[in-house]
Amino acid sequence: MRITLKRRVTPLPWTRHLIIPASILAAAIFGAVLFLWLGVNPARAYMEIFNGAFGSPYDFSEVLVRATPLILCGLSVGLAGKMSIWNIGAEGQLVMGGVAGAGVALFLSSHLPGPVIIPIMIAAGFLGGAFWGLIPGFLKARLRVNEIITSLMLNYVAILWLEHLYFGPWRDPAGRGFPGTAMFPDSAWLPRFFGTRVHVGLLIGLAAAVLIWLVLAYTRWGYEIRVTGANMRAAQYARINVTRNTLWIMLISGGLAGLAGICETAGIHYRLQQGLAVGNGYVGIIVAWLGRLQPGSIVLISILLGGLMVGGDRIQISMHVPSAISLVLQGAILFCILGGQVFQEYELRILPKKR
């Protein structure tokens, strides 16, 4: 028997929509083996994960809380990816967005009228991330420096800068040595909904997804971005200003990650502290690729991953499985979905052994 992959001449019909469910099923089977090995009933474990994530409105609200920064970071990476720019720096841009917004909340809010504090703080978050994104953008556009390396390295710079601030000059003097800034004034807290922790950041993320989709599909500029991503030489041939668009895309991409940062800071933590740089920027890369750079899919994938994180936390407590199981399951799902996407472009052929 020989197994070969053959490139599809025509794209798959409606069955392509089954690829992701089938991939998740495959990952679930893999996970089931693991649960059995741990002496846990897989059916019960999955029920528990599902209930933990989607069982009650409150549980689901926690999923949305987890998904919010993933949506914004996924869009950040996905938008740049549309132009074939690989922004690995969403993590650092997220941090810089948090820092810039926190600066407004901590030092400017007492001088500002109440209603404008939050908008100004959010704008500052966007600009903080945008500034951090523009650095690799400028280096790429003007000097052809590889953005993968520069954006990645700037993550470490941003995180060290963040730590310097909350360990040093911005540390809360009343914090009894606890590393972190003082708590933001109430006027800089993002509104939450229905008594849950779901905050305005979710709406910002959804609005950004719709806006990006509209811009890419229906505007001339969005078209230029897509052409540049698909064939750079053709873009130059068509007199598209690639340099200028690179700067704009990195500015917006960084800004989106920056929004994730300020929304986490002002929506959940209410201060700058250690929990800001927890890898949402990196998960955003995975989200963007699993969502094939499509804004709508990025939102769905973010919610799915958020659900897995919340449900994974639940079984860790209720069924006493190691905390790593949630990460292993995440890994299995990513692996299967990425592997499953091969079937969108290729078909599997199993041929009898050569005579």
Next chain:
Amino acid sequence: MKMSFISPENPPAVIMKGIVKKFPEVMANRGVDFRLLKGEIHSLLGENGAGKSTLMKILSGYYQPDAGEIFVNGERVVFRSPRDALAKGIGMIHQHFQLVNNFTVTENIILGMSGPIRLNMTVLEKEVAELSDRYGLSINSRARIWELSVGEQQRVEILRMLFRKVNILIMDEPTAVLTPQEIEQLFVIMRRIREEGGSIVFITHKLEEVLEISDYITVLRRGKVMSTIRPSKVKEKGGATSTELARMMVGREVILEVGKEPIKSDNTLLTVENLSVRGDRGELAVKNVTFSLKMGEIFAILGVAGNGQRELVEALVGLRPKEDGQVLLDGEDIATALEKIAYVPEDRTGLGSVPDMPVLENFALTLRGRFSKGPFFRWKALERLAERLISQYRIAVPSLNMKARQLSGGNLQKLILAREFAQKPLLLIAEQPTRGLDIGATEEVWQELLRLREHCGILLVSGDLKEVLSLADNILVIFRGQVMDIISTQNEERLERIGPLMAGVRSSK
């Protein structure tokens, strides 16, 4: 020529019977019979999309037929992959070479072959060099691919096949990328392979080449065999040779003569003065070129590929900086008048289109300025124009949502031409506009260029003498980046010197 007699002891090299191949949108082969004798150069002639490449990809194992049988040296075979076909001595050289640029010739040749883990490169290089000498390929087995010209790279592909003991060699439009001199060299090599007993299938749609090189010709049209003939038989009918074959290919009379009137206008549209441009490696690829083009004129730049034409055009359209000199379009510096130029580039998939985007979005590439309303794109309006252009230029596109990469070369070229014509430019730059097109499509493009010159000036960059003589009012012959001469096509006496000029020889007075 050696005659091969067919007998049970000496069967033909290949027999293909009743080959059928269906693709989702088209039936590429509808019951094709094909026979290739040993020691024969067999031309497969047909328009774009006639099914030539498909038939040969079946023979070389890239595709599996939906029906039909294949016999190699009298033995029934079923190929599941190119590897199976190679094992029977059948190899195909594609239009796009499959070589690793950073590897040496020898490394490329042994790539994918089984052998010992430790390679003795010295011995292998010697073997490759010997094989190269035997067939007169003159290839340095230690050279890296990027150092070689296109013609040499093609010879490496031939060498790779010969090294794998291929005796049935299929070449898919091998002459499309070659200069006239390189074509002659290729023909010498093909005859040499025939002398050694090998068989060659030569896929092409250039009639003169077919008549020159083939022992046999099979004409395909719309997936069916129209005729199988010897060129000598065609020649017997007097001067009707090319026309005869052309008629079989396209099924209608094709007139290769293009009627044209001399230009009427005196308004100078484009002036190029002392233009110098650097090439990719920093060398001066264009040196002090000066010429001017009138409104309504077709001005040809003729030369063997690689003599600075590409750099010249790229400098004109703003894709490459000028080193020196001045270019004025309609009295204005060309850098500020780029939107008045339409450019049909030679590199259709790399520069002129986005293969992974739908047909409609490929129309938008240079027309997007006219179809924007504020920041928004007027896709509906563009769709109407695209549909009109598709029917006007008879582009075979089943759907505007189809990816451009699914179009055949000829249809993609028509799309680009239609799009650039639709810009109603002041200056049209057409680079090798008919390269790789069949006769029918070539003639349509020529007629269209002649119609268009009523409204603009056309700079035609071509290596095809016939194209240039049929269309141009004036011909600039370029050699190593320099102007050899500018000749009016009215001046028949001077036209005879074009050949030597293209080769860099100025006649001594």
